[in-house]
Amino acid sequence: MMKETSIVHFYQRMLNISLIILGLVLSFYLVRELYFIVTAALLGNTNVHDILEEVLAFFLYFVFVSMIVKYFKEAYHFPLRYLIYIGITGTIRFIIVNRDDALNNLILSLVILILVICYLLLAPRKNKWGEWKENIE
Known part of the structure; x- marks a missing residue:
């Protein structure tokens, strides 16, 4: 019984560490998309579809990062x-x-x-x- 518990804790730690790393990577891409949106707006990019595509990508990254945060707030539950x-x-x-x-x-x-x-x-x-x-x- 003790061995099963330690295996579960090991995999839970591995999952948590992986999600933290994934959250950091997604946060980097979130900031990068925000930079692209601001740059396109300041340079006067008139192609609405390009800007909208960047905004939608930004929100996808945002949703994934908030889902990781919610996972930790909900006691390891998606x-x-x-x-x-x-x-x-x-x-x-x-x-x-x-x-x-x-x-x-x-x-x-x-x-x-x-x-x-x-x-x-x-x-x-x-x-x-x-x-x-x-x-x-």
Whole structure:
């Protein structure tokens, strides 16, 4: 029994260290995207799609970093709703960047609808007395 516990703690430490390193790398890319956005705005880049692509990449990095922070705040647990957020934002980014294929965009829009429905099924609801009830995450 003691050996299993030490193995679990070892892997938990490895996971935590890996997530901290990943968070630092993602933070670097987050700051880099912010630099690109500010530079494009100051230099007067008029291509809105290029700037929007950078802004969406910035928010993807931001979501991943905030998810890592949430993992540590939630006592080593990734809430499912954050994975759904990432799926929705990533799909929206893909639609905006690759806007040429209408049928593909329709299918991806249906994916977003399914993800939103899944999120609504996971969201806490008010019971008849006005108290919030948390669902399984």
